[in-house]
Amino acid sequence: MEAALTGSLLSLSNNLDTQAKAAQKDSQALRNISYGILASDKPSDFRESLDNVKSGLEYTTQYNQQFIDTLKEIEKNENVDLSKEIDKVKAANNRINESLRLVNQLSNALKNGSSGTAEATKLLDQLSKLDSSLSSFRDYVKKDLNSSLVSISQRIMDELNKGQTALSNVQSKLNTIDQVINSGQAILKNGKTRIDRLQTVLPSIEQQYISAVKNAQANFPKVKSDVAKAANFVRNDLPQLEQRLTNATASVNKNLPTLLNGYDQAVGLLNKNQPQAKKALSDLADFAQNKLPDVEKDLKKANKIFKKLDKDDAVDKLIDTLKNDLKKQAGIIANPINKKTVDVFPVKDYGSGMTPFYTALSVWVGALLMVSLLTVDNKHKSLESVLTTRQVFLGKAGFFIMLGMLQALIVSVGDLLILKAGVESPVLFVLITIFCSIIFNSIVYTCVSLLGNPGKAIAIVLLVLQIAGGGGTFPIQTTPQFFQNISPYLPFTYAIDSLRETVGGIVPEILITKLIILTLFGIGFFVVGLILKPVTDPLMKRVSEKVDQSNVTE
Template structure:
């Protein structure tokens, strides 16, 4: 360990006493940081300077007319670009622009063709055409500027597309809004129509049945009309006959009424006479009963009774005939008919009673001759019957005066009134018959036309039924798929808001998980790692890995002694680099202190790797360090993501120290995830351990061969 320290302390002492060595060492300490700082500053924010890149703009658009309105989108685009500072727009003609781009004055040229507005206007036709712009780029000038000028072309396309889409959609959504308002106003009518259509659909079987029934009824009605037309003559004859019959009946009733008027006094007189007869008979029998009866005069008594009763019977016959004539003029269903029949029955009963009295009177003579004793009994019986007859006659007279005669007169009057009404009805019928004939004829024609129409409707009914069912099913499908109210709400909108929305439909709400201030800060890990490696490369280029002032050290002691010198210088280089990144360049980072610590750790590992390669392999090791540098610049993913690299570099990426060193510094710049940071440190430590072991255990056997190779190469005079 003392020898190792002696080697290190000797290097320090000699360097401190040699001003040339100090100058060279100062350069070695500063140069790596300059490499990092200049590259970081150059890449600080290149895209913020895009507005300095000249891009030519040529407008050849001649405009167009769309639905009677002039449009000139090319002029509108030029006006927009004049207010846009994203690029250094140079407005020129075609000839001048192409000359400038060929000479490298313009990095790109964008030409708006003459049919630009015309093609955009075809959106209102049934065959729209896409508009295009001509884009020319001079890629010879610079490798990066084509990508920047592409941004300019994209800006124009996006600007036109945004303005065009927003304008068109503004018109469309204004129309949608009008449709939505109209739909909302018509919604009750639409709902009523839907309900009506569903009702019609449900009623289709009933409608078909009704049409079929109506057709059958129409055909039956036609037959009935034909029959009715055939019966019209019979109706005329029947009406005429009815009028004749009614007139005859009225005349007869007038005659009957006249006869009743004539007969009424006589009937009244006859009734009174019958009353007198029955009363006289009754008085006579009373006298006979009260006096002594002479049997020999029985014949006279019988003769008197017979004479009086015979007269009464004749008068009853006269009344019966009169009532019978009145009854014949009445309807058996009328109550007056029953009353007259009851009167006739009473007359018949009275007649039978008188005839019985008459018969009994005739028997008086016989009875008187046979037995005087029986006379008294017979007279009593005869008197009783005579009394009954007298009572019946009195009752009939009262009934006739109070009921029969008034009823008969009322019945005759009512019959006359009824017949007069019937006659009026028949006269109306007779008058209406020609009109009925005309109506029947017209109805017959209309029925024929209606029958033809119904047949036509029935013929078309299957088609109509199918269409109604299809329409109802479609409405139900629409109702299932979307609510009309929701459609109205969707259509109703603010056209200006919708236009603004489609002008910029998506806004990016960016959330930076691990924010990086700018492109320079993002590239700081790569250029810092690269500068640390370059610093080690400069050290092996100018400093010797061998001990020249003492020769009694072992190769292992020599390895560790010189390693300490290289490590100290490398650490100082790294301190300058990292402090300069933070305090000179002002790179914003999440963990500046850890950035310095991680940088020192990386320097320790890199110097160990670089020094070991040169110490063990000599000049071959120097070549290996340079090759290793080239591979790591391309394959570590420091500038581009590893997955974008060629397959070879993707394959070697996990085996490169740069890969883990850059990731470790990125953790400090953006924000540390300790699991990743520890993983990167462990892998770097593994690289360092491998090379440390290589130098500690394999330097001596390998040096035997490399020194022979170096001696031989120096003999050629080409190598030192």
């Protein structure tokens, strides 16, 4: 009988080794298929073979999982530690599943028309790991696992030969009858699995099992008494417990809608009032953090002033003076405060102060006039086959930027020599004007080159917005909120600020920051134009042809 049990367990182990050996053959087949895919000009022809090998590996993983479940069942029912054996089988199964995942990726790639080169390379690397793992696993099965299963078989036989001891274990479990009732279904399910395993794997031990039951009859009265107690609990106490649970459930079902309604109302009030409360707390915290220290300082300063006035009798002297000298009184009322003005960055006159705004405006208008009078497209038919769209874009951009630099030179030198504008750094004023022209021409040229006439309209709209939102005529803080919001995103803002530095006096940190931001505007528009020109050029040509055919425009 012991030999039959041992033979059954070893049969499962031998079949496990057989499946591992088959997986090694499948691995070799997958390796050959992968090399074929890498070398073939029709890799999709290998897909059917790939799926056939995959089905074999899937069967191996299913059997391995069944073997794991069997070990877990034995571990549970016989109270033995099989975690090492289970982990070994799981590790081998996980390695096979990882290979199956890569096989599925390769199959899907071939199905979608891909060459599968990357997937096949990954699979070859995984197959090397799989072969090494399966070889080690087979050695383990033949040696350690078989030895463990033989030991388990001997333990089962020893327990069956010691029926009295086993019965005492059953007796101890009956003392926890309450837990048995609550988990009865799980115990029945596990018991059925145990019986199925015995009927399938261990039919030869049935006679010894019957003998163990007969040996237990000597202690049956005690067992019967304990079972009777459990049955009495089921008949008498369990119905009362069920009734209490029923009443509790009914109470919850009755009161739950009211509770949920109250909860919804509370949530609604919180959602409604939370923003106002949060804003009020935020304002209070901001005042306490930022304003309160200044107020405290002002109060302390005022207190010191009042103490000093009181100490020097300044107020009394002032009152006496006002009473006795009406001319002094009139002078104090007319000029209560004497102001001392110090010009940190003096500007010659109002015209010089407005020079940065009108210079930047002139450069932008010059860029608009150029794109209106000159074409941004290639009109030479002979060059269409020689130059790419991006080459035309770059060539035209260079042409417009050079003309813009000439315009900027004329405007800036005219400001200095003809209009006699007061500028602190004339050379730097001319250079920054030329630099602004490069940026403005890059922006305007890109818009028109990509979009044609709509691009011209966009450049005009930008001009209008920048006149009001660039902060050139009045401080931006005095303009409507809309223009204050868009001011940081307008090139005019940084161009005017840069030119102001050369007019009133240079602060290097401010000038460098403004020029860097202005540079980012030019680079951003130019890069976008360089990328999108091949995309928009065919579309805009078709739109232009349709517009010309409509006879609506010049």
